[in-house]
Amino acid sequence: xxxxxxxxxxxxxxxxxxxxxxxxxxxxxxxxxxRVEHMIKEVWINPAEILCVTFTNKAAKEMRExxxxxxxxxxxxxxxxxxxxxxLIGTFHSIWVYLLKDVLNKYDLSELWINLKKDFIxxxxxxKLKLLKWIITVDLQLDEKQFPARQIAYYISEAKNSxxxxxxxxxxxDSFIKEKVSQVYNIYEKKMSENNALDxxxxxxxxxxxLKNHTILDYYQEKYKYIMVDEYQDTxxxxxxxxxxxASKYRNLAVVGDDWQSIYSWRWADMRNIINFxxxxxxxxxxxxxxxxxxxxxxxxAANCVVKNNKTALEKTLWTENESxxxxxxxxxxxDKLEASIIAKIIEEKMNKNVISSEWIWVDKSVEETxxxxxxxxxxxxxxxxxxxxxxxxSKYSDNLILYRTNWQSxxxxxxxxxxxxxxxxxxxxKFYDRKEVKDIIWYLKAIFNPNDVIGFKRIINTxxxxxxxxxxxxxxxxxxxxxxxxxxxxxxxxxxxxLNNWAKSAVKWFFNLMLNFREVAKRTEVADLIQHIVDKxxxxxxxxxxxxxxxxxxKMDNIKELINLATNYNWLWPTESLSQFLExxxxxxxxDSVENDADYVTLMTIHTSKWLEQxxxxxxxxxxxxxxxxxxxxxxxxxxxERRLMYVAMTRAKKELYISRAIERxxxxxxxxxxxxxxxxxxxxxxxxxxxxxxxxxxLWSSFWINLKDSETILWWQWFSIPKIKxxxxxxxxTFSLWDRVNHHKFGNWIITSLSGELxxxxxxxxxxxxxxxxxxxxxxx
DNA sequence: TCGCTTTGATTGTGT
DNA sequence: ATCAAAGCGA
Numbered sequence: 079x080x081x082x083x084x085x086x087x088x089x090x091x092x093x094x095x096x097x098x099x100x101x102x103x104x105x106x107x108x109x110x111x112x113r114v115e116h117m118i119k120e121v122w123i124n125p126a127e128i129l130c131v132t133f134t135n136k137a138a139k140e141m142r143e144x145x146x147x148x149x150x151x152x153x154x155x156x157x158x159x160x161x162x163x164x165x166l167i168g169t170f171h172s173i174w175v176y177l178l179k180d181v182l183n184k185y186d187l188s189e190l191w192i193n194l195k196k197d198f199i200x201x202x203x204x205x206k207l208k209l210l211k212w213i214i215t216v217d218l219q220l221d222e223k224q225f226p227a228r229q230i231a232y233y234i235s236e237a238k239n240s241x242x243x244x245x246x247x248x249x250x251x252d253s254f255i256k257e258k259v260s261q262v263y264n265i266y267e268k269k270m271s272e273n274n275a276l277d278x279x280x281x282x283x284x285x286x287x288x289l290k291n292h293t294i295l296d297y298y299q300e301k302y303k304y305i306m307v308d309e310y311q312d313t314x315x316x317x318x319x320x321x322x323x324x325a326s327k328y329r330n331l332a333v334v335g336d337d338w339q340s341i342y343s344w345r346w347a348d349m350r351n352i353i354n355f356x357x358x359x360x361x362x363x364x365x366x367x368x369x370x371x372x373x374x375x376x377x378x379x380a381a382n383c384v385v386k387n388n389k390t391a392l393e394k395t396l397w398t399e400n401e402s403x404x405x406x407x408x409x410x411x412x413x414d415k416l417e418a419s420i421i422a423k424i425i426e427e428k429m430n431k432n433v434i435s436s437e438w439i440w441v442d443k444s445v446e447e448t449x450x451x452x453x454x455x456x457x458x459x460x461x462x463x464x465x466x467x468x469x470x471x472x473s474k475y476s477d478n479l480i481l482y483r484t485n486w487q488s489x490x491x492x493x494x495x496x497x498x499x500x501x502x503x504x505x506x507x508x509k510f511y512d513r514k515e516v517k518d519i520i521w522y523l524k525a526i527f528n529p530n531d532v533i534g535f536k537r538i539i540n541t542x543x544x545x546x547x548x549x550x551x552x553x554x555x556x557x558x559x560x561x562x563x564x565x566x567x568x569x570x571x572x573x574x575x576x577x578l579n580n581w582a583k584s585a586v587k588w589f590f591n592l593m594l595n596f597r598e599v600a601k602r603t604e605v606a607d608l609i610q611h612i613v614d615k616x617x618x619x620x621x622x623x624x625x626x627x628x629x630x631x632x633x634k635m636d637n638i639k640e641l642i643n644l645a646t647n648y649n650w651l652w653p654t655e656s657l658s659q660f661l662e663x664x665x666x667x668x669x670x671d672s673v674e675n676d677a678d679y680v681t682l683m684t685i686h687t688s689k690w691l692e693q694x695x696x697x698x699x700x701x702x703x704x705x706x707x708x709x710x711x712x713x714x715x716x717x718x719x720x721e722r723r724l725m726y727v728a729m730t731r732a733k734k735e736l737y738i739s740r741a742i743e744r745x746x747x748x749x750x751x752x753x754x755x756x757x758x759x760x761x762x763x764x765x766x767x768x769x770x771x772x773x774x775x776x777x778x779l780w781s782s783f784w785i786n787l788k789d790s791e792t793i794l795w796w797q798w799f800s801i802p803k804i805k806x807x808x809x810x811x812x813x814t815f816s817l818w819d820r821v822n823h824h825k826f827g828n829w830i831i832t833s834l835s836g837e838l839x840x841x842x843x844x845x846x847x848x849x850x851x852x853x854x855x856x857x858x859x860x861x
Numbered sequence: 862t863c864g865c866t867t868t869g870a871t872t873g874t875g876t
Numbered sequence: 877a878t879c880a881a882a883g884c885g886a
Binding site: 133134135169170171172202203278279281282341342344345483484485486487543545546547548549550579582665666684685686687708709710711720724746747 | 862863864871872873874875876
């Protein structure tokens with residue numbers, strides 16, 4: 079295995095703090111893997127003392143596989159690690175859930191004032207909002223329009239990620255809304271512990287609270303002496319503190335990251351964590367991996383040029399020895415349907431061309447050989463690549479990656495791919511675990527596992543319909559609060575509730591007995607069989623057929639079969655443990671791991687999701703102002719810079735060919751909309767990018783204009799699409815604003831400009847609330 | 862009191 | 877265009 083000098087340094091720096099700045103595709107994963115291998119095989123460190131934290135499940139999985147391979151271990155990826163004396167590798171959330179369970183088995187937390195019992199469950203965003211809504215409207219009797227659950231959730235999340243507990247929130251109250259947030263937050267925390275549930279923020283927050291205990295901290299410091307954190311630029315304050323505590327004893331902390339690829343600040347990630355690493359660990363060795371082994375020079379130059387427009391970027395340049403040169407192609411499509419069709423057409427045409435004349439692909443032989451050699455030496459664990467399927471040849475559907483800013487954008491592209499019979503796969507969490515039928519079953523599992531959970535019961539008590547309506551639920555809730563008993567006990571004693579009629583009573587009783595049966599079965603049955611039992615007993619199939627048409631019902635049943643299939647992975651565990659493990663995976667893993675490894679398909683995903691991978695040919699679609707950069711980011715310079723870093727990430731996913739597309743006019747939100755070309759495209763130097771040449775003849779065949787034109791025959795096509803359907807957003811004239819002007823913001827009301835330099839202004843909306851804005855684009859008016 | 866129809870928001874990224 | 881919540885009839 080050949081590492082370059084810098085990678086070698088990183089590998090050999092052990093027992094010492096280490097900061098690795100790794101630019102896109104500088105083979106950082108290979109370096110990290112080599113480091114772990116070195117630690118275990120040559121330094122003889124106990125593998126179980128190594129803790130590796132990654133950012134996504136995909137990255138964790140890949141790293142686990144690579145390390146297993148190096149250690150000659152062939153085991154199932156899902157299996158818990160301790161049992162084999164292996165490094166603990168996972169995402170922040172999955173690792174801390176694991177540790178929390180471990181702690182709950184060993185220590186009594188009531189001394190720490192932490193209300194958490196062993197069989198806790200994890201709430202997803204949806205559950206969280208449901209609970210908050212309930213608190214806002216029922217407990218506090220507030221108007222939901224005035225205090226939307228989403229907004230309250232945002233404040234609570236912010237608090238939890240800045241180390242602010244509910245009881246301390248009063249100190250942060252500086253506005254009317256925060257006063258209400260404080261109330262909601264306190265009730266929310268109370269209900270969460272009653273339900274024995276954690277939300278995503280809690281997983282980190284509670285861990286940090288627990289680690290403040292010296293006995294427990296000491297135990298884990300001894301247990302994990304070697305800590306590595308990948309994607310360090312995307313850690314937030316709580317994660318930072320957890321790592322800091324764990325590493326404080328032995329200071330064997332290695333962090334890897336790149337501030338240019340910081341794209342998760344909306345999840346409270348703070349790139350100062352990486353920039354200030356030297357402040358906490360002044361003795362740290364710093365290694366910079368600047369050489370990119372993947373992309374062509376053109377792509378790298380262009381990506382560098384785009385990201386250089388960020389004022390806060392540190393001075394650095396990504397470079398490559400790879401001199402091959404293929405320009406970035408810009409697709410300036412007339413409309414959205416055409417944009418998608420052109421992408422599909424390019425994939426189709428190039429596929430055919432490659433199949434017909436494979437010699438033709440070999441033009442770049444010198445580069446080819448260099449890369450092939452490099453690739454083989456450094457990543458020798460990858461299976462042998464035949465010369466014809468090597469690094470530079472694009473001959474499969476799976477060499478194509480289509481990226482976009484937001485999830486729902488996949489639809490149109492999917493349609494275009496379907497019409498050309500191109501196989502594809504959308505990587506999207508909603509695709510599986512968020513399906514209604516899957517969620518229903520998972521909610522039954524959660525309710526079986528944790529009988530304290532109210533939200534869970536409410537979700538399933540009337541699915542399939544048992545004629546239990548909102549009135550009945552309300553009564554049950556009143557009784558629950560009056561007697562302060564767990565929900566399950568209220569259900570058990572439903573006959574004693576006078577406010578319910580007999581009909582409702584028997585329905586509830588029936589449901590209670592059903593759940594009792596499920597809980598009994600769960601004690602002696604593994605999850606997979608348990609799910610089957612639930613589906614049979616509920617007669618879920620009949621329910622689906624009643625609710626949807628046959629075709630859709632069958633499709634949904636297939637999803638349940640797939641869920642059962644996934645659950646069989648946990649059959650080797652004890653019944654109750656298999657349930658607990660399965661629920662943990664479902665809560666923390668956002669999308670299905672591809673089962674069909676050999677299948678050949680085009681991949682579609684958001685840019686955020688694409689961070690961990692690379693592809694030979696990449697398409698970035700919908701690159702237009704207000705889509706990418708996203709409309710909600712336009713008002714703040716900071717968020718715009720994050721969008722630009724996102725563009726950098728998107729561009730550097732490409733190894734060989736990069737296509738960027740936009741449509742002059744598109745139909746969305748039930749309207750025709752025209753956006754101007756994204757500023758990011760303009761930031762790419764002209765000599766690095768060229769236009770895709772469209773043939774008018776094809777364009778007629780594909781276009782939706784053709785259909786539209788029938789309705790308005792008198793207009794020629796070029797006239798038709800030169801009519802703007804909506805008004806393009808107007809900019810403010812900066813020169814009309816001056817210091818101390820009073821301005822009106824459509825959301826925040828009337829306030830004052832307190833500082834002004836160029837387009838940037840500070841506007842005071844209240845004494846404490848001063849916001850930086852770009853007055854050219856902010857929705858403000860002078861008054 | 863439940864279930865169906867209409868209305869109104871919604872779509873920013875994901876552990 | 878799509879989905880959840882509010883409004884209305886049985």
